[in-house]
Amino acid sequence: MATIYITTQGATVQRRSGQFLVCKDASILENVPETHVRQLILFGNVNLTTPAVAFCLDQQIEVVFLTQGGRFRGRLNGDGGKSAAVRRRQYERARDESFCLAQAQAIVAGKIKNLIAFARRQQEAASAGRELNLLKRSLESAQRATSVETLLGIEGSASAAYFGLLRACVPPPWKFEKRTAHPPLDEVNAMLSLSYTLLYNRMTSHLNMIGLDPYQGFFHQVRHGHAALASDLIEEFRPLIADALVLKLLRRKQIKPEDVVKEKGEFRLRPEGSKVFFAEFERKLNSRRTAEEHGDLNLTYAQIFVRQAHHFARVLAGDEPRYVPFTVK
Structure with a gap:
């Protein structure tokens, strides 16, 4: 499909x-x-x-x-999942502060582990000891955090350190000073935002299909129009899929500066660039990884995405004790 x-x-x-x-x-x-x-x-x-x-x-x-x-x-989209009981349980769990904290800790720790793993694979990380140490300390702090609000600050600090390291990985002539999102202020940020949006939409679709409310999250704060649970569950995949994809396209010169244009204050890819970007995004989703922490082997990222959504649904139902993010070493 x-x-x-x-x-x-x-x-x-x-x-x-x-x-x-x-x-x-x-x-x-x-x-x-x-x-x-x-x-x-x-x-x-x-x-x-x-x-x-x-x-x-x-x-x-x-x-x-x-x-x-x-x-x-x-x-x-159509009706999707039709079980009111599933969503009622989700809303009950969202009022349980200790449950929210446990899931948020898992989500943030999983993201930071993957940030560290991805950063270590980059040759440029050899001179980024300060940023890697900040990420390691952020991971330790996340595991000791006593509130979701504290975790939000820890995740923000970890992301800032990580994007500082990512800056050194972006090849010339591309420019990337820092992460900017609303709106993206340069071409690299625009491609990162696009890849995150594609992940967010895919996870939102999976959550709808299994009957969960994508807008009721457990780490990201609930706000109008934001599918907070989808944002929660893509955190662990951002570096592994989105960031890896953008760096690959830039390093291999599959996307060139002339493939990106700015119109009416918004960056967009030209048709040929779009064709390459979306084909490579789908290829990345269909690449295979192991998921040993769940006893699964040789799954595609697309399959792991679905697996993680169903796993979280089982956690909400009480069939599994705590969300376990997909992480790599």
């Missing part, structure tokens, strides 16, 4: 004779059998016909709407 990315401005997605067709004017730009499609991601001014909307709703094919630059606008 595939995620289809449509970036051509003015294109229309139709459904005809068992196919999704991406058309513009009188031309068919792409056609994909409807049975192969799990999700549609539309960037900017892309239209969706009523028959295509109806089919997506009936078949639980999620449609995600982003700006041209990859900023999230909204989503179209």
Whole structure:
């Protein structure tokens, strides 16, 4: 099952004779059998016909709407999970401060472990002893934290140290001084934000399908329009998938500076750059890793994503004691 990315401005997605067709004017730009499609991601001014909307709703094919630059606008999805009992248990757990703290500690510790593991693999990390030591101390502090609020500060400090190290890993002529997100202030930040948005949307979709409320988190604070639980559960994957992908594309010159343009205050990839970016993102998701802490071997990242969402659901139900993030060494 595939995620289809449509970036051509003015294109229309139709459904005809068992196919999704991406058309513009009188031309068919792409056609994909409807049975192969799990999700549609539309960037900017892309239209969706009523028959295509109806089919997506009936078949639980999620449609995600982003700006041209990859900023999230909204989503179209059907009923998804229909168990009120699952969500009632989730909301009850969210009122339990000790439960929230235990899950938040696991989430933050898992993220920092993966930040350290990813940083150690970079040649540039040899001269970044200060940042690595800060990350190690942040991990120790997270494991001793006594409140979610404290963990938020620890996670922020760890991220700042990590992005300081990442700055040295970005090859010239690209510029990356610090992490900026709302909005991204340079091309590298824009690509990081886009990759994080793709992870966030994929996790939100999984949570909807298994009946959880993506907006009720346990580490990230609840705020209007933010799928806090999706943000919670992608933390451990940010360095392993998103950051690794962006560095690979820059180092191998698969994305070049001329592939990124800035229009109306927003960075976006040109069509050829988009094609490379999304193909490599899907390739990364389909690459295989071990998940020894769960007794699983040789799973793709996409499978681990689903596994982690179901694992958290079992924790909420009381079938497993505590969330165990996916980590690498």
